[in-house]
Amino acid sequence: MRLLLSALLFFYSTITQAQSPNRLLIQVGKLYDSQQKIFLNNQKIFIENGIIKEIGPNIKKAAGVKFIDLSQCTATPGLIDMHTHLLIHQKQSDDGMIIASKVPASERIKQGLAFAKENLEVGLTTVRDIGNSGQYLDVALKKELAKGKALGPTMYVSGPILSPPGGQFGKMAPADSFVINQEYRVIKGADDARLAVLEHIKHGVDVIKVCMNTDNRMLTLDEISAIVKTAHENNIPVTAHATTDKSARAAVLAGVNGIEHGYDLSDNTLILMAQRGTYLVPTDVTKEQAKILVEGIGMRGKEAEDYAKGFLDGVHDRLRRAVGKGVTILSGSDFYNDIKGLPRGKGAVGVILSYHEAGIPVNEVLQYATYNAAKALGASDSIGTIKKGMKADIVFFNGDLEKDFGTALFDVQMVLKDGIPVYPKRKTETNK
Numbered sequence: 001m002r003l004l005l006s007a008l009l010f011f012y013s014t015i016t017q018a019q020s021p022n023r024l025l026i027q028v029g030k031l032y033d034s035q036q037k038i039f040l041n042n043q044k045i046f047i048e049n050g051i052i053k054e055i056g057p058n059i060k061k062a063a064g065v066k067f068i069d070l071s072q073c074t075a076t077p078g079l080i081d082m083h084t085h086l087l088i089h090q091k092q093s094d095d096g097m098i099i100a101s102k103v104p105a106s107e108r109i110k111q112g113l114a115f116a117k118e119n120l121e122v123g124l125t126t127v128r129d130i131g132n133s134g135q136y137l138d139v140a141l142k143k144e145l146a147k148g149k150a151l152g153p154t155m156y157v158s159g160p161i162l163s164p165p166g167g168q169f170g171k172m173a174p175a176d177s178f179v180i181n182q183e184y185r186v187i188k189g190a191d192d193a194r195l196a197v198l199e200h201i202k203h204g205v206d207v208i209k210v211c212m213n214t215d216n217r218m219l220t221l222d223e224i225s226a227i228v229k230t231a232h233e234n235n236i237p238v239t240a241h242a243t244t245d246k247s248a249r250a251a252v253l254a255g256v257n258g259i260e261h262g263y264d265l266s267d268n269t270l271i272l273m274a275q276r277g278t279y280l281v282p283t284d285v286t287k288e289q290a291k292i293l294v295e296g297i298g299m300r301g302k303e304a305e306d307y308a309k310g311f312l313d314g315v316h317d318r319l320r321r322a323v324g325k326g327v328t329i330l331s332g333s334d335f336y337n338d339i340k341g342l343p344r345g346k347g348a349v350g351v352i353l354s355y356h357e358a359g360i361p362v363n364e365v366l367q368y369a370t371y372n373a374a375k376a377l378g379a380s381d382s383i384g385t386i387k388k389g390m391k392a393d394i395v396f397f398n399g400d401l402e403k404d405f406g407t408a409l410f411d412v413q414m415v416l417k418d419g420i421p422v423y424p425k426r427k428t429e430t431n432k
Contacts, residue, residue, distance in 0.1 A: 022419055023048045023065045024392075030074040030402060031055065034371035034385045037363040039402045045075065047392040050419030054388060073413050074401035076366060077386050078125025078153075078393030080373035081348055083260055083281050083332025086112040086119070086141060086155075087133035091338045092296040100338075101179045105137055112141045115344045116152030121423045122345035123395035123412050126154045126373075126383060130209040130239065130260070131161035132183055132336065139204050151422055154393075156206040156377055160185040161241070162196050162227060163211035164219050168241070184211070187219060193226040201234050208238045210256070213247035224254040237376075239281070245269050252278050258376065260332065265318055267325065274326040279376055282322075283334035284315045284354040289342060296339050316358035323360060330376055331355070331369035346410060353409055362405045392419035 024047040031043040044059040045052060061067050087108045090100040103111070112133075119127060129138045138157035145152040160183060161168070167184040180186065185200075187193045197208055208231045212219055219227075224240075231238045232255070239258040242248035248259050249269045258279040259265075265273075265280075273280065285293065290308040299307055323329060335347035355365040374384025382391045394416045399408040415423040 026068045027071050028075040032076040047419045052390050073396040077370040079123045079369045080126040082128045082330045083334045084127040084129045085132045085336035086115045087137045088336045089338045118345040122349045125393040128156040130158040158207045158209035159200045159205040161209045164217040190222040190226040193223045194230045197230040210240045212240045212242040212251050228255040270325045279328040281330045281332035286350045286354045319358045329368045330373045
């Protein structure tokens with residue numbers, strides 16, 4: 001028995017030593033420090049087995065380490081989108097949601113895998129998918145991606161959105177009401193609210209998403225309070241779809257962790273959010289996206305320009321006021337559109353540029369999609385920054401991202417996920 005045990009230990013030791021670790025040394029022109037909100041010049045990143053081991057300008061290449069020269073690139077932590085809908089692909093039409101919801105579950109998973117890959121290739125290494133995903137199809141997609149056989153970001157998921165009667169809609173035709181039961185979990189009183197949260201937790205969600213308001217209804221104070229209390233007792237955060245100031249304020253007072261959209265927020269509500277540490281996920285669009293979206297609903301010429309400008313002026317003002325009052329901002333695209341000229345990846349990353357178009361400096365907006373988002377996910381010990389001990393989820397943009405943000409943001413040279421190059425545009429490895 002001793003001889004057999006010794007032989008097995010020797011065999012295991014030999015195999016382990018023969019396996020060369022995955023070690024990379026990457027030279028970059030600039031590196032974004034998301035904690036300090038600064039860009040560092042001429043840095044090297046040493047990665048071993050998917051973990052960042054060292055960063056600095058003077059790291060020497062050791063034997064057996066692959067060297068990648070990206071000295072013309074800017075490195076950032078893997079980007080995080082806090083408001084995605086990978087399981088829905090909706091056209092801009094009155095029946096767009098109805099048609100998209102009729103897609104069979106298996107096909108929606110297949111679409112979701114394709115959209116996940118597109119997201120990863122533009123630098124989104126983590127996403128939070130919050131609803132419009134049928135009955136827990138987001139949980140299924142998360143598990144499928146976790147197997148590692150398909151490329152995609154790490155997913156955090158919410159399951160069906162908790163909503164007032166009617167889902168997110170003011171009124172639907174009886175024939176179309178299936179969408180409500182399929183895409184939402186309608187809340188009917190405080191006791192039912194508690195039950196709904198426990199149902200979601202049993203299915204394995206990471207966050208509870210509530211729809212505070214439809215066109216003409218709101219969750220009651222008792223209902224949203226019960227949701228928040230039950231979720232927080234189980235260490236699950238709650239984020240609230242709230243498009244009006246009234247609904248957002250009610251959600252903040254009930255103790256939600258975040259507000260999604262918040263298109264119409266008063267200064268008083270923003271001050272309350274800052275005091276309570278409630279984050280805001282502004283799901284805004286770029287000027288280019290606004291033009292395409294407005295044209296997609298049939299507007300042209302000055303009418304289209306005025307409509308787009310009115311919307312952008314409003315959301316830009318809201319964002320600047322939120323920043324000025326100290327509200328924590330997280331990046332979230334809410335991009336689920338099936339629109340020619342706006343691929344899913346570009347549409348998702350565009351929200352980061354939209355914040356810059358509102359007048360927020362580049363070093364600030366990148367923090368919304370990295371450090372701030374990672375903290376809100378409870379994952380800042382592993383993602384969101386490029387430093388020793390963190391997962392090597394890193395994006396490398398061609399050019400100077402700090403000085404040429406609008407162009408470089410959409411020109412990804414390479415993406416690392418867990419230290420593995422998952423999107424190289426051209427061969428960059430050498431043995432120098």
